[in-house]
Every structure is written in structure tokens, then in C-alpha cells.
Amino acid sequence: MIIKSPINLDLTINSGQTSQPPWYKNGDVYSNVVLVGGEPVIFNVWQSGEYLEYDYLGDISDKQAGDCLRYIFDLDFDLTGFYKYLNQHDELKDMSGFCNGLRLFLAPDPFECVISSICSANNSIKRWTKSVFDIKQKWGDRHQNYYMFPKSKDLLKVYLDDEEEFNSSHIQNIEECTDNLKNCGVGYRAPYIRKASELFTIEMNLSEIYSMEYGGAFENILNVPGVGPKVADCILLYGFNFKEAFPSDVWIKRIVSHLYFDGKDISVPKVREFGMEKFKKNAGYVQLYMFHYARMSGLMKKLKK
DNA sequence: TCGCAGGTAGAAC
């Protein structure tokens, strides 16, 4: 089956969006297991011309399968219209050429997105994606060779580190402890992950975020341990499809300051305000394109100096 | 070997 809406799958899946780590790659095919209406479904997707082609294995209808992929790869977003918008602005007009077909890679599991995003803070893409893979493999349900992300009530029970595991289990030698969060390379974020799991198990229902206004959703998600403004905006954009979010970190700050303020140093909170005010409903996509444009055009190396 | 990079929490101003 094919969805006739242009996309660059490689770029989209590997662009480091904190919704989830890249899907499993076998040759030209990307695969993953996704819960659709409570039913585990294995999707295979691949690039076919400029479109996404797919098949799936699971007890759902063709329409459900198609709708699920349209959501995850944001295939209903009008990219052509967005490119028109970019081209109307001098500062942005180079970007579409460098990132053609890049779309949001939205999280099918908002809890996975929250934990991924917490792991991504003060971290490299390589390290946080490995951490999320490890968490899935250790504590997630397995379907064929693919792993779901664990539910919050299950992640809640996981040991924080070697010491806690050693003291609470029958393992004789602390060297043999591997069944804990720090073993996934999450570092000091381990307690945040546990506290967040507690929060979503006991008092906060993540699915309510979908129906909130952006401002209210931002305030709510800021209360999660390990979540500050940058991570909150990543969660809202990549996990809940709030396209008015403008996640601002040091890189976006450098790029915005270069493009709009003649290189003058602007604080990250000001960059966030600037981006949201200036780009409105396009803020999220502009942020996504800015980052990859800077990466691919060599601008990033230039700005680092 | 060690310095550096990267957001958040919590404390200090």
C-alpha cells in the first residue's frame, strides 16, 4: 500500500526528533511494532519514489493502519504550502532545498516520547537513542524481533542503579548487575525517569494533553521531573503534534541569532518567544528545518567557532 | 588523560 504524500523517509526517521529512536532498519525497510487501538501491529515502511509504501501485520483494518502511519509521519501536513512560506522569507528560503521531504516523526506512544525527551536533555542523539533502545529491550514487550516501550507502571519498578539492584536482589556479585536504569547509559536522569513513571502511573493522565490548549499543556508538562522548557516543547511538538511549539536550545539560539540578530547573543527563553511569535503555526516545522539546514549546510560548524 | 558538550534542578544572588 502507498500513501501519496511526498516524504523523505530516511531524513524523517533519522533526524533525531525526540519522539522515539529511529525504527529498526532491514535493508531499505524500516520496521517497528506500534499499538493501534490496543492491538500490537508490526509495520514495514519504505521509500517508493517520493512516497511512503508500507505493509503491516496485525488485527486491524486497512484504514486504521493507514491512519496510524499518516499520523506518525505527519503525512497530512501540507509540505508544499510550507515550502511556499519558507520561500517568502529571505532568512528561510535556503532551507527547503537542504531538507526536502523532512516531516515530523510523531510518537505513537506519548510516554515513550516523554522519557526519550528527558533522556535527550544535555545529551547527544547517539547516546539518548541507545538508552531508549536499551530500555525497550530490557523491559518492553517483545513482538517478533521488535520491542514496545514499557508502560509507566512497569518502568516504575525498575532499579535505578547497580547498587539498588544488588541490595534488593539475590545477585551475589555487584559486577553482574545489569537490570537497572543507569545501565542504559541514562546517567543522572535515572531518578527523573522513575519519578516521571510514578507521576504518570499515579496522578497524571498523559492522554489529556492531546485535548489541551498549547499554553496549558506546556504548564502541565513542565511539572514532570527532568522536564524544562526545551524538553517540554520537544514533547509537545514531537509527541503531541503541537505545531506552534518552538523548542529552543543552544543550537537554535545560535542559528536564530545568526539569521535574525546579526550574531548578537540572545537568551534561550527570548529565542523561544521570538520563534513562537514570528512563525506562529509554522514554528515547529521552522525549528525542525532550521536545525537540519544548519547541520547539512555547514552553518553549524561555522557557528560553533 | 582530561577537557568539553549539552538542559535541568536547586541554590544563591
Added chain:
DNA sequence: GTTCTACCTGCG
């Protein structure tokens, strides 16, 4: 309200 520092790990 804004600014400072510690936090963990992989990389160069």
C-alpha cells in the same frame, strides 16, 4: 526575576 553550578557519559 536572573545567574551560577553540579549532574553523567561519550567523544576527541
